[in-house]
Amino acid sequence: MVADVPANIVQQEQVGPGQYRLTLYAPAIASYAVPGQFVYIRCADSLDPLLRRPLSIHGVNRKEGKLFLLYQVVGRGTALLAARRRGERLGVMGPLGRGFTLPEPGRRVILVGGGIGVAPLVFLGHELVQRKNQVCLLVGARSADQLPVGKKGYTVPFDHAVATDDGSCGHHGSVTDLLEKMLAGEGADMVYACGPRGMLRQTALLLVRYNVPGEFSLEERMCCGVGACLSCVCKTAGNGGKPFEYRRVCVEGPVFRTEQLVWD
Amino acid sequence: MVADVPANIVQQEQVGPGQYRLTLYAPAIASYAVPGQFVYIRCADSLDPLLRRPLSIHGVNRKEGKLFLLYQVVGRGTALLAARRRGERLGVMGPLGRGFTLPEPGRRVILVGGGIGVAPLVFLGHELVQRKNQVCLLVGARSADQLPVGKKGYTVPFDHAVATDDGSCGHHGSVTDLLEKMLAGEGADMVYACGPRGMLRQTALLLVRYNVPGEFSLEERMCCGVGACLSCVCKTAGNGGKPFEYRRVCVEGPVFRTEQLVWD
Amino acid sequence: MAKPSLAVNVAGIRMKNPVTTASGTFGFGSEYAPFVDLNRLGAIVVKGTTLLPRQGNPPPRIVETPAGILNAIGLQNPGVDHFIEVALPYLRQFDLPVIVNIAGDSVEDYAALAARLDEVPGVAGLEVNISCPNVKKGGLAFGADPDSAAAVVRAVKGATRLPVVVKLSPNVTSIVRLAEAVVEAGADALSMINTLLGMAIDIRRRRPVLANVMGGLSGPAIRPVAVRAVWQVYQALKVPIVGMGGIVTAEDALEFIMAGATAVAVGTANFINPRATMDIIDGIERFLVEEGVPDIQELIGAAHM
Amino acid sequence: MAKPSLAVNVAGIRMKNPVTTASGTFGFGSEYAPFVDLNRLGAIVVKGTTLLPRQGNPPPRIVETPAGILNAIGLQNPGVDHFIEVALPYLRQFDLPVIVNIAGDSVEDYAALAARLDEVPGVAGLEVNISCPNVKKGGLAFGADPDSAAAVVRAVKGATRLPVVVKLSPNVTSIVRLAEAVVEAGADALSMINTLLGMAIDIRRRRPVLANVMGGLSGPAIRPVAVRAVWQVYQALKVPIVGMGGIVTAEDALEFIMAGATAVAVGTANFINPRATMDIIDGIERFLVEEGVPDIQELIGAAHM
Numbered sequence A, B: 001m002v003a004d005v006p007a008n009i010v011q012q013e014q015v016g017p018g019q020y021r022l023t024l025y026a027p028a029i030a031s032y033a034v035p036g037q038f039v040y041i042r043c044a045d046s047l048d049p050l051l052r053r054p055l056s057i058h059g060v061n062r063k064e065g066k067l068f069l070l071y072q073v074v075g076r077g078t079a080l081l082a083a084r085r086r087g088e089r090l091g092v093m094g095p096l097g098r099g100f101t102l103p104e105p106g107r108r109v110i111l112v113g114g115g116i117g118v119a120p121l122v123f124l125g126h127e128l129v130q131r132k133n134q135v136c137l138l139v140g141a142r143s144a145d146q147l148p149v150g151k152k153g154y155t156v157p158f159d160h161a162v163a164t165d166d167g168s169c170g171h172h173g174s175v176t177d178l179l180e181k182m183l184a185g186e187g188a189d190m191v192y193a194c195g196p197r198g199m200l201r202q203t204a205l206l207l208v209r210y211n212v213p214g215e216f217s218l219e220e221r222m223c224c225g226v227g228a229c230l231s232c233v234c235k236t237a238g239n240g241g242k243p244f245e246y247r248r249v250c251v252e253g254p255v256f257r258t259e260q261l262v263w264d
Numbered sequence C, D: 001m002a003k004p005s006l007a008v009n010v011a012g013i014r015m016k017n018p019v020t021t022a023s024g025t026f027g028f029g030s031e032y033a034p035f036v037d038l039n040r041l042g043a044i045v046v047k048g049t050t051l052l053p054r055q056g057n058p059p060p061r062i063v064e065t066p067a068g069i070l071n072a073i074g075l076q077n078p079g080v081d082h083f084i085e086v087a088l089p090y091l092r093q094f095d096l097p098v099i100v101n102i103a104g105d106s107v108e109d110y111a112a113l114a115a116r117l118d119e120v121p122g123v124a125g126l127e128v129n130i131s132c133p134n135v136k137k138g139g140l141a142f143g144a145d146p147d148s149a150a151a152v153v154r155a156v157k158g159a160t161r162l163p164v165v166v167k168l169s170p171n172v173t174s175i176v177r178l179a180e181a182v183v184e185a186g187a188d189a190l191s192m193i194n195t196l197l198g199m200a201i202d203i204r205r206r207r208p209v210l211a212n213v214m215g216g217l218s219g220p221a222i223r224p225v226a227v228r229a230v231w232q233v234y235q236a237l238k239v240p241i242v243g244m245g246g247i248v249t250a251e252d253a254l255e256f257i258m259a260g261a262t263a264v265a266v267g268t269a270n271f272i273n274p275r276a277t278m279d280i281i282d283g284i285e286r287f288l289v290e291e292g293v294p295d296i297q298e299l300i301g302a303a304h305m
């Protein structure tokens, strides 16, 4: 069930430089949301900026009807969102898109998040733990203060390891270094990834090399969010002899399997 | 000296249904402002609505660098303004336009305000009292609760009388009825008016009939506020044989003398 | 006041109210079904359909601009057969006139599409898109040149008995001349406007934002241009007009109706508010009640003195 | 990095930076002097001037639209003699190229204006407005038709030795064809775009908002159309372009430069921010420093791959 509701802002917390955690009261959305889905938010009641902004669902509290989002201010829409305060209302559509495929219980799962890309993976991690999977979250960031989770004040109830480009926290290097080490070591039954395109591509290469199935949450500019306008397509493997096919991130994604994606 | 400054909101008070009194800290503007001038305000940092909004200067506290405005919410710009809070900053240009001509001390002066049109007249009344003129403010409104000033909680330190269309306060009828009675009675040396066009026209007719000089503060849609774009013109009497001339409300006004105006 | 009448008739297409959807912004209807009661729409205009399936342009396909968006979808669609077999049966469940937007690269394409749809039950009319700025082969040329536009319309009219609505491009020196040419060629109604040709540049990358370089500008930004186009054509010609371009609220829709539109289409606004069409229908009804107007038809062209 | 060079040359008009003002939005300069250091502007383009004084259109002359405004000023101005006697001496105090925007009702008007201004010291160039949508007698016709546009330009070029910038209308099917015609006729540079023809309706009064019915749409709303026009003309012709239409920030200005504009003009933005021109000059300089570009000229047309 998809809804478009005026959601009350329960809490707006700054959790890092330009990073915010937003709690919304939106029971109609929280009750149906699954990991990997997103919401589509009207950041301000103005015609400029005109469009809504997509944000992954970072968590839910179904009992309390709450929805958690984790976002980075990168432009006008997210800046306007960050200026909204407790008690104000936001237009929120959701849950949208196809979420992650959940593995059988007992499987060993690695989550790979680049920067704010961890947002949906935390929700996923919680569900996987509940379903008795063995979960390890790998988080990459430019530096310690840019780490959205896995730091003082915001940890997650499952294994996690950190990589930073400048070595200010955890492994000095890329999060995919950590992934490679794990794949070469203990291995994994399934990998889920979300983050910058370069990191996703690197992850996909490793998964092919180690022959581990994976799913990727992608981003693309959107208009409608519901599959009607065909603006959010990404290139995917073609069926029936076609070299490729454009698929809509908003409804056929945002989650795609490794073998569906084309990385040119 | 005209300035464009980011002015701090010192206070935002609701004084009636959709009526607000705004106090801004803007010493650069307050120190030069004279009655009848206006400021030009950026109500929101968005391209929609695009233009600034003109508001008359309702009063100043030069020592404290404060500027008072009195406004009515009528559309999007004024609604956005009403949503701005203490501590926020607004782009404010001013003081703009030509103010009222002040009479010699000791003269008997009537101020005629229709609705929110009293805004500049209160500033004017204060100056006139200081200059030892005898001042009477006539205020008209649809009903008692629509009266911006002259009511419980917001009176003025000079004579005033009220007229309401529904008789819920003061004279039952138009403010120009009050004016006519005064002109026919004690008379006046000078009349200043601001309000809806119909009321101004009626006032102008009375002034011609009773042969009393008058000045009118007009409104017109503006773009630049500084005389550059010629968008805010009103029809005025022509010079040198011309049947009429378009004059800019923002620089040649907003105050015009009775004989300058053309009421078609 | 009694409930006002909102019904209008666009060249034989009977609509219970003047509100329809702008092609390409509402998919094939099902996408918006969670938000919109499709039975309440005056009509639906579906995504542009071509003879064969199309991949469309590479992404990025859209970019936001002040109060607008530029799009370069490039007519991605599953082709007319898929439309008839999959999308149309879904829509036939509803009490809803279905107008099929057709596009082609040649006069023959348009004629073949019209012929193919002519026999299909459940199609209420055709909207001929001769004005898509995102298709390089011909699309724009048809739309900009009165003679080739007329040729397309004649071919379509010769191939179908369905009402034919012709969608005009605003990217022309005189939309009135274009309108005259297609009406002369047999158009039963006109719809306007399609998007304005525009582009945006990413100054950090020093390249156009859209993979297709140029795109079509839609949304509130273009509303004044669209209202003007409707006004001019209404003044020049007696032909039903479907007005569109930046309609977000009932007030916006009423601007088009008073400028001369018999019906209006809601496009980009669906992206901001998925219930925009419903809100606009409700708002028009409220306006009629407030103003004491018993029938919306009284307001068509009412701003022409 | 050393201070980057911002200087550009538009057909012999040497500008210390690429930022000028859009005609009609900056008066004769003095109006903005409390906010702007006129010595810092690349050039000033003054309000459209005619042979005789003009009253202009009745009010209301403007209406706000989403991210834009419609105006129908109707070329109110005190006439060319008043300009020369009153406005020009004021501007000559500054180190500032003055470009005079001229408008007329006939080819002869334009030629007479050009001749009158040719001898006047302190005029750096002429901008020929053949594209004002608010003057009924001819104005629009000149701008829309390549032949009459060329006739105006030939007459102006024959009457002056000053650099002639021709201002193009976007209300045409092909701005490239128009550009070709006026360049062929001798235009030294082109400026684009003038406003888009639009209108708005007051639905309560059921009448057009503007007394003139139609007006010209300007502001951020039209920027994508303007960038596209500059891009197309730059691609087709080798002629300096002054780009304008919705420029509010330095980033917007850089979009035009990368699309192919040698200089840019700031119009509607002055109404939002009276220091817009200064902020844009500063922002362009900052961008050059950040990106390590020593000379703005490197960026002209840089988005054409």
Ligand SMILES: Cc1cc2nc3c(=O)[nH]c(=O)nc-3n(C[C@H](O)[C@H](O)[C@H](O)COP(=O)(O)OP(=O)(O)OC[C@H]3O[C@@H](n4cnc5c(N)ncnc54)[C@H](O)[C@@H]3O)c2cc1C
Pocket (backbone or CB within 6 Å): A038, A049, A051, A052, A053, A054, A055, A056, A057, A070, A071, A072, A073, A074, A075, A076, A077, A078, A079, A116, A119, A120, A218, A219, A220, A221, A222, A254, C064
């Ligand atoms: C399915 C999905 C889930 C997302 N989840 C999150 C999340 O949980 N947390 C988070 O911080 N960000 C997330 N993003 C990215 C987020 O949507 C963008 O950062 C945001 O839209 C930027 O808007 P802006 O106005 O601040 O930036 P601007 O750069 O001013 O935006 C301009 C335009 O570009 C679009 N845009 C800009 N960046 C992106 C992007 N990366 N992806 C898609 N469109 C973009 C905007 O929507 C807008 O149309 C997600 C994106 C998608 C598609």
Ligand SMILES: Cc1cc2nc3c(=O)[nH]c(=O)nc-3n(C[C@H](O)[C@H](O)[C@H](O)COP(=O)(O)OP(=O)(O)OC[C@H]3O[C@@H](n4cnc5c(N)ncnc54)[C@H](O)[C@@H]3O)c2cc1C
Pocket (backbone or CB within 6 Å): B038, B049, B051, B052, B053, B054, B055, B056, B057, B070, B071, B072, B073, B074, B075, B076, B077, B078, B079, B116, B119, B120, B218, B219, B220, B221, B222, B254, D063, D064
């Ligand atoms: C010199 C001057 C002084 C003024 N002083 C005051 C004052 O002290 N208090 C007060 O409440 N109002 C005053 N007004 C009127 C006030 O400017 C308008 O009510 C306000 O601009 C409406 O904006 P909006 O966005 O709320 O309404 P909208 O109707 O949404 O505005 C749409 C457009 O119309 C213009 N507009 C609407 N009404 C008017 C109007 N009456 N005059 C000029 N333009 C208008 C707006 O500026 C805007 O461009 C003054 C107007 C002028 C010209």
Ligand SMILES: Cc1cc2nc3c(=O)[nH]c(=O)nc-3n(C[C@H](O)[C@H](O)[C@H](O)COP(=O)(O)O)c2cc1C
Pocket (backbone or CB within 6 Å): A223, A229, A231, C022, C023, C024, C025, C047, C048, C049, C071, C073, C075, C101, C129, C132, C167, C193, C194, C195, C217, C218, C219, C220, C222, C244, C245, C246, C247, C265, C266, C267, C268, C269
């Ligand atoms: C994403 C998108 C896709 C569109 N696709 C089509 C199309 O396939 N056929 C067509 O005739 N018009 C198409 N249009 C144009 C719209 O139908 C409409 O004419 C235009 O967007 C103006 O209306 P609006 O401002 O309300 O969106 C499309 C517009 C958008 C924004």
Ligand SMILES: Cc1cc2nc3c(=O)[nH]c(=O)nc-3n(C[C@H](O)[C@H](O)[C@H](O)COP(=O)(O)O)c2cc1C
Pocket (backbone or CB within 6 Å): B223, B229, B231, D022, D023, D024, D025, D047, D048, D049, D071, D073, D075, D101, D129, D132, D167, D193, D194, D195, D217, D218, D219, D220, D222, D244, D245, D246, D247, D265, D266, D267, D268, D269
């Ligand atoms: C109020 C106003 C008056 C204008 N007057 C003129 C004019 O006299 N001559 C002219 O060539 N263009 C005139 N223009 C058009 C501008 O110079 C410019 O081409 C257009 O506004 C687009 O730029 P902008 O979006 O930055 O405003 C005027 C525009 C406005 C808004």
Ligand code: FES
Pocket (backbone or CB within 6 Å): A221, A222, A223, A224, A225, A226, A227, A228, A229, A230, A231, A232, A233, A248, A249, A250, A251
């Ligand atoms: S955003 Fe419209 S199809 Fe995905």
Ligand code: FES
Pocket (backbone or CB within 6 Å): B221, B222, B223, B224, B225, B226, B227, B228, B229, B230, B231, B232, B233, B248, B249, B250, B251
């Ligand atoms: S508002 Fe520009 S001249 Fe008055």
